[in-house]
Amino acid sequence: MVLTTSETRGARSAQMARIRARDTKPEMRVRSALHSAGLRYRLHAKGLPGKPDIVFPRARVAVFVHGCFWHQHPDPACKLARMPKSRLGFWRPKLEGNRARDERVRVELEELGWAVIEIWECQTKSAQLAQLVEEVRDIVRARAANG
Secondary structure, eight states: OOOOHHHHHHHHHHHHHTOOSSSOHHHHHHHHHHHHTTOOOEEOOTTSTTOOSEEETTTTEEEEEEOTTTTTOOOTTOSSOOOOSSOHHHHHHHHHHHHHHHHHHHHHHHHTTOEEEEEEGGGGGSTHHHHHHHHHHHHHHHHHHHO
């Protein structure tokens, strides 16, 4: 069966509509790992720039769980962060805009005295996640102690 252009666009539109901004699989993996490590947090702090995915208010630590494609993970080993081959006129500015916004949000949060941690989607699928949880725990404990 050959799809016409309109059917292809409709299928793509339906696929894109299923992509969620919150409670994604990578975010849920991180939240579960942090909770299992004994860390308690708040979700999606609306009063902070960028509405971080996970927030440790007392320690002033904000965690973003970024999708490698949508936020263009800069690690060259990441296979999820590839640039699409079609419609570059649409995708390049969109994805570069996401990266620029991420950087602006990071700077705003740091100027407000927050530590910002980025966890990438590809890091949540491996043994790397346990190491990242330990790093988050160390940062949260150190900042809470210095309070």
